[in-house]
Amino acid sequence: MTNGKIALVLGATGGVGGETARALIAHGWQVRGLTRTPRSDDGRPGDGIDWIVGDALDGEAVLRAAQGASAIVHAVNPPGYRDWEKLVMPMLDNSIAAAESVGARLALPGTIYNYDPRSVHVAAEDAPQRPNTKKGAWRVEMERAIEAACDRGMRALILRAGDFFGPRPGNSWLSQGMITPGKPVKRIMYPGARGVGHAWAYLPDVAETFALLLDRDNALPAFARYHFQGIWDADGSVMADAIRTATGNPGIRVGGFPWVLLPLIAPFNATMREMIEMRPFWQNPLALDNRALVEILGEEPHTPLVRAMATTLDALGCGGAVEKGGEIAYVRGHA
Known part of the structure; x- marks a missing residue:
């Protein structure tokens, strides 16, 4: 059953965008996905996304796709996470212009990077935003642009969350730093300092939260900001234990993350440069x-x-636990 509402999702082929699109569909929304590559169902029959060919950097394409939409989910990032300084604001400006034109609420997945974890350890929505990373600075600038548009009459929803993980994770610390996708988990590399807490967010839960909030559009303030607490790993052991349980292998060892090697790779790899920048979030609780x-x-x-970890590991080809006949069966992953 549909509710008659239309949502445009930019970044629907990615992690948070894809999960949010599917959550909205489950809530009765008609969902359009803007994509640079023609596709019918993203390779997943029954997804129900109406794919429209276009680029988030093309303002006219975004505006055409947004016609009749009640919500625009801006979950798109620069390809390969490169050229943020050139691309991130033009893409957001196009989404803002489309939302203002059609009267839609603009929804943005936010992050913890707006804050400096060396000075803020528990952040409410109005906590001081003094980022100590380039990505954090851009996140603050994005939110300022959205707030300015709300001052002009637009409606917006920002949902900040910790590090994502899930069956469609995109670039995540779990899949790029802690385990190796496509292989059984034999060792876990943990990036955090011993005893330091870290915030995680399971993407389907974040997506469900977006859907619930957008269903309550009339109850939200024009500039709505909320924090998704997610999973708080107080000392670094919670996620590792979940991996062990989800794989049925309690003997998986946890080792430190090779931070000292990253600077050697960073000149040739943008992802490694970003990971180095984020180290304070693993050395300080937020x-x-x-x-x-x-x-x-x-x-x-x-x-x-x-259950969340098992679903994630199974999707990554690392094995996981599945319920079968009231019991737990373990899938070992690919050799």
Whole structure:
């Protein structure tokens, strides 16, 4: 059953965009996905996304795709996470212009990078934003541009969350730093300092939160910001234990992350340069205060961690646990 509402998702082929698109469909929305590459169903029959060929850098294409939309989800990033300084604001400006033109609410997946974890350890929505990374600075600039548009009459929703993981993770610390996709998990590399907490967010739960909030559009302020608490790993052991349980292998060893090697690779790899910049978030705890979110929703969507991890590992080709006949069966992954 549909609710008659249309959402345009930019970045629907990615992690948070794809999951949000599917959550909105489950809530009865008609979802359009803007993509540079022609496709019918993203290789996944039954996804239900209406794919439109276009580029987020093409303002006219975004505006055409947004006609009749009640929400525009801006979940797109520069290809390969390169050239943020050249591309990130033009893409956002196109989404803002489209939202203003058609009267849609603009939804942005936010991050913890707006904050400096050396000075803020528990962040409410109005905590001082003094980022110590380039990506964090751009995130703050993006939110300022959105707030300025709301001052002109646009409506927006920003949902900040910790590091993503899930079946469609995109670039994530779990899949790029802790384990090796496509192989059984035999060792976990943990990037954090011992005893330091870290915030994680399971993408389907974030997506469900977006859908629930957008369903309540009339109850939201024009410039709505919420924090998704997600999974708080207080000392670095929670995620590792979840991997062990999800794979049925309690003997998986946890080792340190090779931070000292990253500078050797960084000159040739943009992802490595970004990872180095994010090290303070692994050396200092930064949790998100979700009281405002719980106040409007009643509770934050939460998939049990082992189930979330098993789904993620299975999608990454690393094995995982599946429920079968009331029991847990373990899939070992690909050799």
